[in-house]
Every structure is written in structure tokens, then in C-alpha cells.
Ligand SMILES: Nc1ncnc2c1ncn2[C@@H]1O[C@H](COP(=O)(O)OP(=O)(O)O)[C@@H](O)[C@H]1O
């Protein structure tokens with residue numbers, strides 16, 4: 044990752060007084076957020092006003108002005124009242140025009156999200172830097188007037204991939220000799236995507252060679268690009284209660300405090316402590332600061348997809364509803380059954 048950090052730093056060139064936008068693009072799970080965080084941590088001491096806005100794709104589904112308010116609160120520690128998008132744009136421009144800011148907009152999926160938060164260089168003070176990460180390159184290249192410099196995330200090299208996989212599968216930097224060939228086979232069927240290597244590595248940890256071979260056969264049947272299906276292998280291997288906890292986190296509790304969810308799962312007799320241990324050891328979730336659930340967006344999407352597939356056509360027949368509109372529509376149908 045050091046090379047990639049250096050390359051992005053070079054594009055940002057923080058010593059120059061202009062305002063710069065850099066867009067990091069690449070597929071989900073390749074390491075964009077990790078790279079943006081490393082760069083942000085390295086640079087933040089040189090900026091008085093800093094903000095790293097995570098997960099814009101998800102947050103922008105909620106209240107439209109929430110992100111604009113968050114940006115102003117993060118940067119200025121003030122709580123402005125933003126009545127609508129236009130008002131938000133006006134306030135951001137007025138308040139930040141003379142400030143040197145370091146801003147990361149992570150996981151953007153629509154160009155309008157940039158329009159509302161950081162439309163162009165005239166919004167920010169001299170020396171400001173805006174980093175955008177996205178899976179979809181077109182979001183950062185559609186509007187040429189914005190002049191976003193592009194950085195394409197490349198795959199890890201083979202040695203790094205083997206090392207990352209071994210860390211999860213063996214808790215060592217290199218596979219033991221008797222598992223070396225099998226490990227190489229896994230990388231050839233999984234690819235060098237860090238997220239997939241972490242998940243599959245954790246899934247194979249402690250398993251016998253026969254199970255490895257069976258998993259390799261299954262993975263080899265899944266097309267290379269279908270990462271979600273490869274990740275699903277790990278979900279499928281969970282026992283029922285852990286699967287339910289995984290789906291609840293994907294639909295409701297990502298980035299949320301764990302207290303209430305734990306009470307709920309205890310009441311459902313899902314043995315949450317052991318389910319959470321399972322999910323953490325399989326790298327399917329992380330617990331931040333001992334209290335907050337965190338799940339990678341690719342896994343959250345997988346969990347929600349699994350729930351959608353319970354009944355593809357009628358959301359009222361699915362086990363969970365996380366979109367407000369759908370939940371309200373269901374309540375209006377008066378068909379909610381409390382289980
Ligand atoms: N160079 C790397 N070395 C080791 N792990 C990495 C590297 N890049 C990413 N990862 C891991 O891979 C996972 C996915 O990375 P992330 O930055 O969230 O991807 P993206 O933002 O592109 O979806 C994370 O768990 C991260 O820790």
C-alpha cells in the first residue's frame with residue numbers, strides 16, 4: 044500500500060496553493076477506503092479543517108440534507124440548520140470559501156452527491172484537498188469542469204495476496220509448507236481482491252485439507268467477477284443463529300451501537316455472544332471500540348441481497364425491511380405480523 048499512498052500524495056501535492064480533487068476508483072473490496080484513510084491520517088495534521096465522510100452511497104439514501112449538515116459539523120464543529128439542498132450548498136460555499144480543508148467523500152455512487160457536497164474548487168479556500176472514492180469511474184469523470192484527477196486502484200501483487208490470505212488462514216505471514224500449494228490454488232480461484240482473500244482465508248482457518256479441496260472446487264465454479272457469490276460461501280457455512288445475526292446487522296445495525304441489538308437477539312434465543320464471536324472470527328464483521336458493529340459494504344449488500352431473494356417480487360414477504368418507504372407501505376397495508 045505504501046506505493047499507492049505515495050502515488051496519491053503526489054497527485055494531491057499539498058504544497059501547492061490551488062484546490063485539488065483526486066478520485067480513487069476501483070471495484071468494491073479492493074482497498075479504496077483503506078488507502079483514503081491512510082492518506083487522510085498522514086495529511087490531517089497539516090489542515091485545520093478535516094472531515095472523512097464514510098459510506099456516502101448508503102447515507103445519501105436517508106434525509107437529503109443529512110450529509111451536508113454532517114460535513115459542516117465535522118469541519119466547523121457548528122450545528123447549522125440546513126433547510127434543503129440548495130440551502131446546504133449555499134451554507135457550505137459561504138462557510139468554507141476561505142478555509143483550507145481536507146475532505147474525503149468515501150464511496151460516492153452518484154455525481155449529484157459531489158454536486159451537493161463539493162461541487163468545484165471555488166467552494167473551498169486555497170490549498171484545500173478533496174479526495175473522492177468510488178466504484179464507478181463515471182461519477183468522477185462525467186463533469187470535466189470539476190477536473191478530478193484520477194487514481195485507479197490496482198490489484199495487490201501475488202506476494203501481498205499470499206501474505207494477506209495466510210494472515211487470515213494461518214495467523215502467519217506465509218502458509219506452512221504442506222498447505223502452500225493449496226493456498227496458491229485458493230488465490231488462483233479467489234483472485235487478488237483483499238476483501239475476498241480476508242473472508243475466504245478466515246473461512247478456511249483451522250479446516251482440514253479435504254475441506255479446503257472441496258471449497259476450492261466450489262469457488263472455481265463461481266465466475267471470477269462474481270465476488271459476492273464467493274463471499275456467500277462464508278455466510279452459507281454459518282449456523283442458523285449466526286446467519287440471522289449477520290442479516291440483522293446487514294439490514295439494521297451496521298455502524299450502530301450493539302446494546303439494543305444484543306438484548307433483542309437474546310430474547311430471540313440467538314445466543315448473540317457466540318454468534319458475534321463467529322462473525323468476528325470469520326471477518327464478516329468488526330466491533331469498533333468494543334461497542335459498534337461494522338460490516339464492509341460488500342458484505343452488507345450481500346446480506347440485503349439474501350433477504351431480497353427470500354421474495355424477489357413482494358417486499359412484504361421478506362424477513363426484514365430496512366428501507367423506510369417499504370416499511371411504511373407495509374404498515375399501510377396493515378399486514379404486519381408480529382412474530
Ligand atoms: N493493501 C492491503 N493490505 C491488506 N489488507 C487490505 C489492503 N487493502 C485493503 N485491505 C483490506 O481489504 C478490505 C477491503 O478494503 P476497503 O478499503 O474497505 O475496500 P473498498 O473501500 O475498495 O471497498 C478491508 O478489510 C481492508 O482492511
Ligand SMILES: [Mg+2]
Nearest residue numbers: 075076077150
Ligand atoms: Mg470502501
